[in-house]
Amino acid sequence: MIKIVKTLARSIREYKKASILTPTYVTLEVILECIIPLVIAELINNMTGDSMEPIIKYGLILFVMAMASLFCGIMSARKAATASAGFAKNLRQDVFYKIQDFSFADVDKFSTSSLVTRLTTDITNVQNAYQMIIRVAVRTPLMFIFSVAMSFSINVKMALIFVCIVPFLAIVLFGIFFKVHPIFKxxxxxxxxxxxxxQENVSAIRVVKSFVREDYETKKFFKASGDVKNDFTHAEKILALNTPTMMLSMFTSILLVCFIGAQIIVNSGATSLTTGELSSLLTYGVQILTSLMMLSFVFVMVSMAxxxxxxxxxxxxxxSDLKSPVNGKTEIRDGAIDFDDVSFKYKKTSENYALTNINLHIKTGQTVGIIGGTGDSKTSLIQLIPRLYDTTKGMVRVGGTDVRDYDLVALRDAVSVVLQKNVLFSGTIKDNLRWGNKEATDEQIEEACRLACADEFIQGFPDKYDTYIEQGGSNVSGGQKQRLCIARALLKNPKVLIMDDSTSAVDTKTDALIRSALAKYLPETTKIIIAQRVSSVQDADLILVLDQGKIVEKGTHDELVALGGIYNEVFESQTKSKEE
Incomplete structure (x- = not known):
């Protein structure tokens, strides 16, 4: 727990002052509240005859103290709100920045939905708990200590009544805490x-509607929501024991104080216990038990947090396993790529490898095509080049240097990847394209779009390059989205360009135009094209055929056709289908 507190405390930073001032104001507020009952007792004891002097004198004192206590209470609330909200802001930023450095494997480990929960619900819980800790958790023990001390100064026997209640309450509170903590987990x-x-339902809403699966998704959501409700109900039923336990303790102690106090006054007279002192004892009793009740609320909040x-x-x-080395290389010589006896699996505990014994040497400027069936690890292969994953065995080199020796930013700036899942962000077309190069001029953007065959449809939009793209690119077609993503990748002017099935949604004519433009205008860039269509890779300098994570065939189009293996079968089946 200490380690957790230390880690979280690093996010307080510029809100330390507000975090310190909050308990300071709370302390002053408690001191004033504990002195007020003594002044009231003096007022009651000095009210004799028809004189208004004691009322005016003590009334003014009480008014000033009440105003001062109110001021301290307001300031403590303001400072607590500032400190807790600021702490949550910093913590949210720290978690978000940390996630940005995660490798794909780290994201897979937590899952996207879990990371979203931690950034929202979990941080909100910690924020609320922090506000309670610096304010209520400071006020509660101070109020308890001062009130008990004041009670003992008035009458030891009466004060012991309150002290005897404390062990009973402590047992109940700690019992509740340890009971609900596993439930919240x-x-x-x-x-x-x-x-x-x-997340799945919203991101795939078009699929859900096209298959008319709204009822199924609704039932699945109701089940997940019901599970949360049932556990919360169970926890709240246990936590509900707080209030009746506190109220029972409070009223029992007050009744005992009234009964015993009245007996003392009747039997011993005012010399042992005055009416004002009895009144003060009742007030302190309420303060003691109220502070314990507030402590129970703190326990509830802390147990959740x-x-x-x-x-x-x-x-x-x-x-993250993927870190930039100290003084990592920032200069990438060229786009030459070498795989030296590479094997890879996503988890260290996995028995099976996604890739096995990959040996591959690509010269800078070459065009390499990769084909294979679904699940044959084509994407896994290319993700090792920009170091989105690290190899399990062997070495991947770019420009003659092990990718693990490069600064990550420099490496990924030199390797441009158009992933299988094309993603556009909300903003204009220009905003999206400048992800490739934030300093790109309008002319450079238009040139990249012409190479990617995107300029034609962009010019057809009323706002052209200032057209607003909805979240996820929902207002453009799949083929348009792919071409925009290709243009975005080209703006990086990369040493290596990887296209992971990124022309699957465009027609064969456009696909051919894009490949021709890339070959003409990017002769020095190494191009790797993953495709399902043989026509997309048949002009490549080298074609790889992957089967179950292994390179089973390698050569040019003519060489592989002559070989009569898997590539030839795919080529003939696609050619035959086209003719038919």
Missing amino acids: RIFKKYDALNNSV AESADRIVEVLETE
């Missing part, structure tokens, strides 16, 4: 499942 895992259900804090720290302390 389960709840947050089910929150992940709930968010995952929402404890698991959230653990989940947040788990992200913050995750060290």
Whole structure:
């Protein structure tokens, strides 16, 4: 727990001042509240005859103290809100920045929905708990200590009544805490499942509607939501024991104070206990028990936040396997690529390798085509080049240097990847294209779009390059999205250009035009094309055929056709289908 607190405390930063001022104001507020009952007791004891002097004198004192206490309360609330909201902002940024450094394997480990839950629900829980800790958790023990001290100064016997209640309450509170903590641990895992259900449904809403599966998705969501509800209900039923336990303790102690106090006053007279002192004892009793009740609320909040804090720290302390080496190389000589006896699996614990014994040597400027069936690890192969994953065995070299020796930013700037899943972000077409080069001029953008055969349809939009792209590129077609992503990759002016089935949604004529433009205008760039259509790779300098993570055939189009293997079968089947 100490380690978790230390890790989270690093996110307080510029809000340390507000975090310190909050308990300072709370302390002053508590001191004033604990002195007020003594002044009231003096007022009651000095009210004799028809004189208004005691009322005016003590009334003014009480008014000034009440105003001062109110001021301290307001300031503590303002500072607590500033500190907690600022802390949550920094913590959210720290987690988000950490995620940006994650490798694909790290993201897979947590899952996208779980990371979203940690950035939202978990951090909100920690924020609320932090506000309670710097304000209520400071006020509660101070109020308890001062009120008990004041009670003992008035009458030891009466003060012992309140002290005897404390062990009973402590046992109940700690029992509740340890009972609900495991439940909240389960709840947050089910929150992940709930968010995952929402994420899948929203991102694939067109598929859901096209297959008329709304009822199925609704039932799946209801189940995930119901699981969260059931666990929360269970936890809340246990936590509901807080209030009746506190109220029972409070009223029992007040009744005992009234009963015993009245007996003392009647039997011993005012010399042992005055009416004002009895009134003060009742007030202190309420303060003592109220502080314990507030402590129970702190326990509830902390018990919820404890698991959230653990989940947040788990992200913050995750060290990505993919790190830039100290003084990593920033100059990439050329686009030559070498795979030296490379094997790869996604998890160290996995038994099977996704890629096995890959030996491959590509000269700079060459065009390489890769074909293979679904699940044959074509994408896994190319993801090792920009070091989106690290090899399990062997070495991948770009420009003659092991990719692990490069600065990651420099390497990925030199290797441009058009991934299988094309993603556009909300913003104009220009905004999206400048992801490839934020300094790109309008002329450079238009040139890249002409190479990617995207300029023609962009010019057809009313706002042309200032056309707004909706989130995920939902207002452009699949083929348009692919061409925009290719243009974006070209703006990086890369040493290596990888196209992972990125022309599957365009017609064969456009596909051919794009490949011809790339060969003409990027002669020095190494081009790797993954495709399902043989026509997309048949002009390549080298064609690889992958089968179950192994290179089973390698050569030019004519060489592979003559070989009569897998490539020839695919070529003949596609040619025959085209003729038919």
